[in-house]
Amino acid sequence: MRCPFCGFEDTQVKDSRPTEDGMSIKRRRFCGGCQSRFTTFERVQLCELTVVKSDGRKESFSREKLARSIYVATRKRAIPSEKVERIINGLQHRLETLGESEISSRLIGEMIMGVLFELDSVSYIRFASVYKKFSEMTDFQEFIGKHLDDKKENPRKKKESRKYPSLFEGVDDEVR
Numbered sequence: 001m002r003c004p005f006c007g008f009e010d011t012q013v014k015d016s017r018p019t020e021d022g023m024s025i026k027r028r029r030f031c032g033g034c035q036s037r038f039t040t041f042e043r044v045q046l047c048e049l050t051v052v053k054s055d056g057r058k059e060s061f062s063r064e065k066l067a068r069s070i071y072v073a074t075r076k077r078a079i080p081s082e083k084v085e086r087i088i089n090g091l092q093h094r095l096e097t098l099g100e101s102e103i104s105s106r107l108i109g110e111m112i113m114g115v116l117f118e119l120d121s122v123s124y125i126r127f128a129s130v131y132k133k134f135s136e137m138t139d140f141q142e143f144i145g146k147h148l149d150d151k152k153e154n155p156r157k158k159k160e161s162r163k164y165p166s167l168f169e170g171v172d173d174e175v176r
């Protein structure tokens with residue numbers, strides 16, 4: 001597998017073992033090109049899915065794309081990668097068992113929003129800012145205000161709600 005950091009083609013597998021839920025194989029890899037370490041997960045693909053985008057264009061479902069958007073949203077949020085991987089597996093499983101071969105990108109976006117809402121407010125808001133294409137600071141303010149109200153209405157999840165200033169905590173300057 002190609003190194004995600006430097007593009008070197010010949011990375012080595014250092015260790016392989018099944019994840020806790022037995023649904024994936026986790027492999028720790030090492031790049032001889034840039035000395036980076038990274039982890040990949042291998043799982044069964046049940047069926048081919050087509051994603052229909054909002055402008056009507058179609059593309060085949062990409063687990064990598066789904067995973068990337070969730071990893072970006074949860075980056076540096078102290079959520080274990082195994083947990084993130086379980087969430088991705090869960091989402092993919094739900095998509096594959098909808099019984100539809102074509103799925104709208106909007107549905108996928110809403111499903112991710114639902115999962116992140118439960119998981120972590122900061123990840124949720126980060127994902128929403130990309131998904132809903134926030135362009136103004138007021139978009140954030142409005143969304144965060146509404147989000148905090150939603151959390152209040154659901155006291156079970158109240159402990160997960162986080163304060164506004166922590167929104168970009170841990171995000172590198174270049175991403176800000």
Ligand SMILES: [Zn+2]
Nearest residue numbers: 003006031034
């Ligand atoms: Zn590399």
